Amino acid sequence: MKKYLFKRLFQSIPILLGITIMTFSIMQLAPGNPMQTMINPKITSEEMEKAQENLGMNDPIYIQYFNWMKEVVQGNLGYTIKTGQPVGKVIIERLPATLLLTGTAFIMAFVIGVPLGVYSATHRYRLPDYILTVISFVGISIPSFFFGLGMIFIFALQLGWLPTSGMVTIGADYQGFALFMDHLKHVIMPASVLALPTVAVVMRFTRSSLLEVLNQDFIRTADAKGLSKRVVYLKHALRNALIPVITIFGLSIPFLFGGAYITEHIFNWPGMGSLGIQSIVAREYPVIMALNLFTSMLVMFGNLLADVMYAWADPRIRY
Template sequence: MKKYIIKRLIQSIPILLGITIMTFAIMQLAPGNPMETMINPKISPEEMQKMRDSMGLNEPIHIQYFNWIKEVVQGNLGYTVKTGQPVSELILERLPATLLLTGSAFVMAFVIGIPLGVYSATHRYKAGDYLLTVFSFIGISIPSFFLGLGLIFIFALKLGWLPTSGMLTIGADYTGFALAGDYLKHVIMPATVLALPTIAVVMRFTRSSMLEVLNQDYIRTANAKGLDKNKVNLKHALRNALIPVITIFGLSIPFLFGGAYITEYIFNWPGMGSLGIQSIVAREYPVIMALNLFTSVLVMSGNLIADIMYAWADPRIRY
């Protein structure tokens, strides 16, 4: 396993380079450039030209790319165009909020989705199964912005149970359990919006996989021997049924970070998603490139984690 992990890490290097090349090329094809957000009628064309030279925007595209990738290898993700703040510092400021939101959504997705899928499979073609099927279709198809606005309208504006936006109550000086409770109240709605599509997908995959496993000979043999039905379903069937679900486990990590863009914007959550939207509007190319690189690393990390978990779930899998 150790050799396999090292081999995968080495293989990820050219993949990352290819992703950075494609992302950089797409950024160059986008209309406009960062200088257009800084246009000032009082600035002379000569000064504008000097600014472009200082930012390296007059260099050929391949030179710009190599200059950027050289700095990235050294740990420098660049600086924002407007404020000059290091991009790495900006991302690290927003990272804890995004990790809190996506981590909460990730836990919700699998803690809720797997039991619902097991229940749906063990109660096939019953009322509960049909209700959960309808729920899964709604969860997959409903737009996140619509669900988010609906939850805000019901639970924040009408019922007043939860705050409308933000990560903490402004002006409150909470500590200890009070601070944790304030975080919890603010994270419930955005985490629910972010987790709902993944809950639906996990539930459907778990149901499908469980139904396939429950029809295997060894499960019928265990039931014929008189073993406890719940023990057979949870210990023998579920573990083998988790292999397809593990694929979702790995791929859901980048999916949740991508979905956080819209969710964070709706709930004014101070994370990397809202930073990404602000950077796109302001044409902060260094920030956009850094966020794309971060997401690419997440995708490959998620796939590697999924492969390692395959071997844990099924001892027959060896690398």
């Protein structure tokens, strides 16, 4: 296993290098430049040109890329164009809020999706199976912004059960359990919106994989031995059916972070998604590139985590 992990980490180096080249190239192809968002009548064209020169925007593209990579390797992700703050500091300030949202959505997706998939498979071609199938297709198809606005309208504006936006109640000085409950009230709706597509996908994958396993010989043997349905389904069938679901487990990590862009914007959640939207509007290229690099690393980490978990789910797998 150690040799396999080392090999995968070594293979990640050229992949990361290619990602940085693509990210930097896409930013160069974007229309305009960050200086255009800072124009005001008091700045002369000479001062604007001097500012661009100081920021290195007039250097050849390959020089700009190598200068950026040199700083990234040293742990410096650059500085914001408007405020001059370190990009790493800005991202770290937003990271806890995003981790709270995506972590809650991640737990919801698998705690809800796997049991529903098992229930659907064990009641196949019956009314509950048909109802869950329809719900899963709706969950996959419905746009997150529409679902989010619908939840705000129903649960916040009409029923008044939950707050419309934000992470904490403004002006409140909660402590301890009261603060936890306040966070919980604020995170329920955005986490539900973020988790819905993953719940639907996990449920469908669990159902189809479990149905395939239930038709295999070792399941019929377990049935013939007189084992209870609970033991057959949960101990023998489900573990073997989890391998396709583990793939979703790993890949859902970057998917949730990517989906947080729209969800955080809708609910005014102060995380990395909101930061990404603001950076795109303000053409804060260093922040955008840092966020893309962070998401790319999450994709590779998710794939590696899924491969490692395969060995836990199926002892026949060897690396």
